[in-house]
Amino acid sequence: MARYHIETYGCTSNRGETQQIEQALREGGHHPADAPDEADVAILNTCTVLEKTEQNMLRRAKELDAETPGDLVVTGCMALAQGELFREEEIDAEVLHWDDVPQHVLNGECPTVTPDTEPVLSGVVGILPIARGCMSDCSYCITKQATGRIESPSVEENVEKARSLVHAGAKEIRITGQDTGVYGWDTNQGTSLLPELLDRICDIDGEFRVRVGMANPKGVHGVREELARVFAENEKLYNFLHAPVQSGSDDVLADMRRQHHVDEYVEVVETFDESLDYWTLSTDFIAGFPTEEPADHEQSIALMRETRPEKINVTRFSKRPGTDAANMKGLGGQVKKDRSKELSELKMDLVGEAYEEMVGTEQSVLLIEDGTDESLVGYDEAYRQVVIADGEERGLELGDVVDVEITSHNTVYAFGVPS
Ligand code: SF4
Structure with a gap:
């Protein structure tokens, strides 16, 4: 759980975006820092009405980059329309859409589902937390301390909640949880019930689509073929999998206590590639974990190139109090910045190519x-x-x-x- 600093420029619409970002951050257990130099992440929500405004935004981004010990995230209109200007000015910032900021701030941890795990309808989107907790013990994670081992309500119970969201007008159901891939491990002898749940939700009458939230590679790997079949057979399911790999090195994954190996993640991707013509792989990388050697970082770069995710979150490692990783001797700030920058630049290229391929379709x-x-x-x-x-x-x-x-x-x- 991070301390964040957020600054907003421009119109009321932009201020509304900031409110939504802050709401999501607070729901995720994050809290505001007193000043940028005390923040784990500084967020600059930009405006781009005038050239003078652009210069002000670039100047402020440079100041925040120098002031904050953590990550800098630039979002808002200027970031979206002229994101390359920040790179050209050598500002070390993640350039993100408003909606992607809360995910980035999670710092590689899984989201914290709302405490009551009740479904919520927001506009035409229904949020359906299917379980609380996970089956992992990642060495950098503070969320785990708040949520514990997975507790999975039955498939029937979750289907009923989905049905009530559809009846209330949901056109998109977002299935959430710390790790949706291990849904049911506690009640079904260590095998995920996610494929069965998705099949059953897609059987509900009505016009709606279903998005599956973060599912760690380990849980998905055990049911990858069944899960890929469910995606291929159900038009209501968005062909989208968010499987955060975090590193391309098995040594680093072991130090992170991530449970999966690189090969398992690759096998998941290959299985989905074989079953689906058009789908989105979303994944996360942590840059500069304390035990990450230069060769480990190169393996992350190679894995990103090999699997070509269409959506990627890159997070520079930062220590969270009370975690085992916080007691490890860390890498220097410049090393983390450089590795994060290299991963982010490759990410921009890959994501840009994915969008370019969509043009004309x-x-x-x-x-x-x-x-x-x-x-x-x-x-x-x-x-x-x-x-x-x-x-x-x-x-x-x-x-x-x-x-x-x-x-x-x-x-x-x-x-x-x-x-
Ligand atoms: S899977 Fe790992 S990062 Fe996610 S909540 Fe569990 S321990 Fe934390």
Whole structure:
């Protein structure tokens, strides 16, 4: 759980984005720092109305980069429209879409589900926590101390909760948990019940899509073929898997106590590649874990290149109090910065290529959020974000499913025009 510092510039819409980021951070157990130099992560929510504003944003980003001992995250309009300017100025920042900031701040840990684990409807999105806790004991994780071993309600109970969300108007059901891949390990002799749960939820009558939240590679590996089959057979499931690998080195994974080996992660990816033509692999890497040697870092780079995830979170390692990793002798700040930068640059290239390949294709997009001005924001069948710039003018509404042609992209989402 991190201390964060957040600064916001520009219009009321941007301030609304900051409110949502802060809400998600506080729900995840993070709390505000008194000043940037006490923050584990500094967040700059930018604006880009005027050239003078751009210069101010670059100057402030440089100051925060120097002031904060932790990561700098740049988000907001300037980050999305001109993210490359921060790189050109050699500012060591993660450039992220607003929605991706809370995930980044998790620092490699799994999300903390809401304490009551009750489903919540937010707009057309229904959040369904399917279990609390995990089966791991990662050496850098503080979340585990708050949540403990996994406790899984029955499949029937979760299906009923999903059904009530659909009846209440949910068009997208987000299945969450610290580790959805080990759902059922406690009640089903160490075998995941996730495939069965997903099959059953997709059988519910109604028009909706289902997104599966973070699932660590170990739990997924044991059921990878069944899970890939469930994804291939159910159109309601977004073809999206978030399996955080964290390192390309088995030695580092062992020190992290991550349970999985690199090969198991690769086998999961290969199985999904064989079963699905169009899907999104999302994963996370921690840069600069205390025992990470240069050769380990090279293995992370090689793994990123080999598996080519379409969505990647890179986090620079930071110590969390009370964890075993906090007592390890750490790497220097510059080493962590350099490795994080190298991973982030490769990430930008791979993600950019994935979006570039989408240009000219037709996608079916479910609209779930208001964007800036007249725009509406949705996700295609592989959970890639697509913005329809004049969505409101066209009379489209949240919850609509629209066929679009992808016309262009930036570093974090694609632009689509209804066809
Ligand atoms: S899987 Fe690891 S990082 Fe995630 S909650 Fe469990 S111990 Fe923490």
